[in-house]
Each structure stands twice: as structure tokens, then as C-alpha cells.
Amino acid sequence: MSNSNIGNKKQTLRKPVVLMSMGSQERKGHDYQVMTHKYIVPLVEQSDCVPVLVPTCCGIEDLEQYLDMADGVYLTGAGSNIDPTLYGQENETPGKGQDKDRDNFDIPLIKAAIARGLPIFGICRGMQEINVALGGDIYQKVYAEPGFNDHRENPEDPVDVQYSPAHGVRPIQGSWLQQLLGDEIRVNSLHGQGLKNLGKGIEAIAHAEDGLVEAIHAPTLSPFLFAVQWHPEWQAAKNPDSVKIFQAFGDACRAQVKKKQARALAA
Numbered sequence: 001m002s003n004s005n006i007g008n009k010k011q012t013l014r015k016p017v018v019l020m021s022m023g024s025q026e027r028k029g030h031d032y033q034v035m036t037h038k039y040i041v042p043l044v045e046q047s048d049c050v051p052v053l054v055p056t057c058c059g060i061e062d063l064e065q066y067l068d069m070a071d072g073v074y075l076t077g078a079g080s081n082i083d084p085t086l087y088g089q090e091n092e093t094p095g096k097g098q099d100k101d102r103d104n105f106d107i108p109l110i111k112a113a114i115a116r117g118l119p120i121f122g123i124c125r126g127m128q129e130i131n132v133a134l135g136g137d138i139y140q141k142v143y144a145e146p147g148f149n150d151h152r153e154n155p156e157d158p159v160d161v162q163y164s165p166a167h168g169v170r171p172i173q174g175s176w177l178q179q180l181l182g183d184e185i186r187v188n189s190l191h192g193q194g195l196k197n198l199g200k201g202i203e204a205i206a207h208a209e210d211g212l213v214e215a216i217h218a219p220t221l222s223p224f225l226f227a228v229q230w231h232p233e234w235q236a237a238k239n240p241d242s243v244k245i246f247q248a249f250g251d252a253c254r255a256q257v258k259k260k261q262a263r264a265l266a267a
Contacts, residue, residue, distance in 0.1 A: 013261070016071035016253030018049045021056050021106050023078045024099045033057055039076040039123070042236035046243050047250030056105035063105075067112055071260070072119040072253035075106060075126025077231060081193060082128055087137040093192070107133040114221050119252035122227030124191055127216060130227050134199025134218070142194040142212060149210045151229075153190040163188045163234040169214045171206040177215060177226075180248060185241050187214070187230035194229060224252035 020040070022033040033055045043049050051074070054066055080099035084091045086107070106126075110133040113120055122130050128138055143150040153162040165186035171178035195213040198204065206215035206228075218225040226249070232242035 013254065013257060016047075016049045016250065016257050017069055018043060018047070018051055018072040018074050018253060019054050019066055019070045019109070020051050020074050020076060021054045021102060021109060023080060023102050024057060031057070035076070038235075039074075039233050042233050042242065042246045043074060043250075046236055046246035047253065049250055049253055054105075056099075056102045060105055060108050063108060063112060067109075067116060067118070070113075070118060071256040072121070072249065073109060073113045074249070075110070075120065075122040075129055075227070076233070077124030077126060078102070080125070081140075082125070082132055082138065084138070084140060087132045089137065089140065092140040096192075103129070110134075114218075114225065117223060117256075119224035119249060119256060120222060120226070121224075121249040123233060124229060124231060127227035127229055128193060128195065130216070130218075130225070131195050131199045131202060134202055134221075136199030136202060137196045139194045139196045140192075142192060147210065148194075148212055149208070151189045151194065151208070151212065152192050153188075162190060163231060168209050169206050169230070170209075171215070172204070175205050177205045177217075180244050181241050187228075187232075188234060190231060191229060223255075224249070 020035055022035045025032045025034045035053050040051055043051050049072065052069065078099065080097045081093060083098050083100050083103050086103060106129045110120065110130055120130065132138065139145055142148050143152060166189035167187065168184050169187050170184050171181055198216070201218045201221040202216050203218065204213045205217045208214045214230060215228045232239065232245050236242035236246055
């Protein structure tokens with residue numbers, strides 16, 4: 001290979017591939033694996049990554065093969081709650097749906113992605129999965145806990161009202177998130193559950209006005225492991241804070257691509 005071809009190869013950076021684990025949904029007697037449009041679009045448009053939708057209904061036999069192709073992992077929100085037995089509690093919300101296939105796929109996925117040093121970004125349920133995977137637990141009813149506000153949406157409201165800004169979130173002073181977003185942002189709020197005791201290596205990086213953990217990272221475990229309790233994916237292109245968050249995740253995934261390509265060139 002000529003020197004000019006080597007130089008061209010170095011300059012070509014492919015788009016990062018990001019795994020998105022799907023969830024279970026029953027429709028008219030059929031089981032579906034689904035992923036909501038609103039989560040996919042900002043990963044493509046703001047993060048500039050290529051999504052790979054991963055079914056969670058077939059177990060973890062092929063997990064490592066999925067990870068071989070991945071430059072990042074994106075854990076989205078969902079309508080289901082995590083099985084409380086996974087964090088040592090009895091179920092306090094039996095009327096709320098669960099998705100044990102997703103639980104049983106995502107928890108090993110998180111651990112394996114951390115072991116590989118892959119960037120991880122979690123939203124709502126995804127943040128709670130990260131905490132549980134690392135040994136933390138959850139408030140199953142934040143709204144019933146003394147001192148906390150009700151962070152749920154009104155199910156009777158139109159969707160655009162449900163996802164409108166509901167309260168403030170303050171990043172930790174001096175943190176990279178504070179440098180990215182500023183001293184306070186306004187976020188939507190559509191969750192009944194929240195983080196209680198943090199898992200090993202996890203640090204709170206932002207709090208709601210009532211003190212509830214709204215964002216986490218794990219700087220001792222991963223170059224980029226970041227998750228939020230609100231929904232930045234909602235109309236992300238119209239929200240400057242959401243754009244910054246998705247761009248930061250995309251940048252972390254591009255850094256992973258560069259590392260892989262550098263190793264391949266050195267081999």
C-alpha cells in the first residue's frame with residue numbers, strides 16, 4: 001500500500017455503530033419487539049451515529065457478537081418497570097407492566113459494555129438499569145416518599161404538555177455536565193420511580209429541586225457512562241440542551257471508533 005493510501009485511510013472515519021435494546025409489547029395477541037421513533041431520531045440526527053436495534057427476547061447468547069460491532073450503547077426509556085427482585089425488593093407497583101426479557105438482557109449488556117470501555121448513554125429506565133446493574137436500588141414510588149415531589153406526568157394531558165418543562169435540574173458545580181449545560185436547566189418529568197442508593201462507581205452529577213438524582217456518571221468505571229432521568233430525546237432538535245447531550249454521546253462514540261481504527265492500523 002502506498003503512503004498516500006495509508007494517509008487517506010487514516011482520514012476516513014466511519015460513523016459509530018450504537019446498540020439500542022428493544023422492549024416487549026403485546027398487540028392483539030402477538031408479542032412485538034419495539035423501539036420508539038423519538039429515541040432513534042436524535043441518535044441519527046444529533047449524535048450522527050448508526051443505530052442497531054437489538055431484540056431482547058432471545059437471551060444473551062449473542063451478546064458478545066453484538067458488542068463486537070458496537071461503538072456505543074444507548075439504553076432508552078420504556079413503559080415498563082424493572083423487576084424489583086433484581087434489586088432485592090418486593091413489587092410495590094403490581095399494576096405497572098414489567099419487561100423481564102429486557103432486564104435480563106440489559107443488565108449483562110451494561111456490565112459487558114463497561115468491561116470493553118464502550119460509551120453508554122441511558123435515559124429514564126436506562127438510567128435505572130445502569131444503577132441496578134451496578135448494585136444500586138430504586139424508589140418504586142418517588143411520589144410516596146417524604147420530601148420528594150411527584151415526578152409523574154398527568155396521563156390526561158396531551159403528549160406535548162406531558163413532555164413540556166416541569167422542573168429545574170442543577171448539575172454539580174464544577175462538573176463536566178455543568179460546563180456543558182450551565183448552572184440550571186429546565187426538564188420534563190415523566191417517571192414514577194427514581195434512584196435510591198447508587199450502585200458501585202456511580203456518582204450523582206445533577207439533582208432536581210427536591211434533591212432526587214436526575215443524572216449520573218461513573219468516571220472511575222468508564223470514559224463515558226452518562227444517564228439522565230428526564231427525556232432529552234423528546235423533540236431534541238428544538239432543545240439546545242438535548243442537542244448538546246446527544247452530541248456529547250456521539251463524540252464519545254466517535255472517539256471509540258478512532259481508537260479501534262488506530263489499533264487496526266497499528267496491527
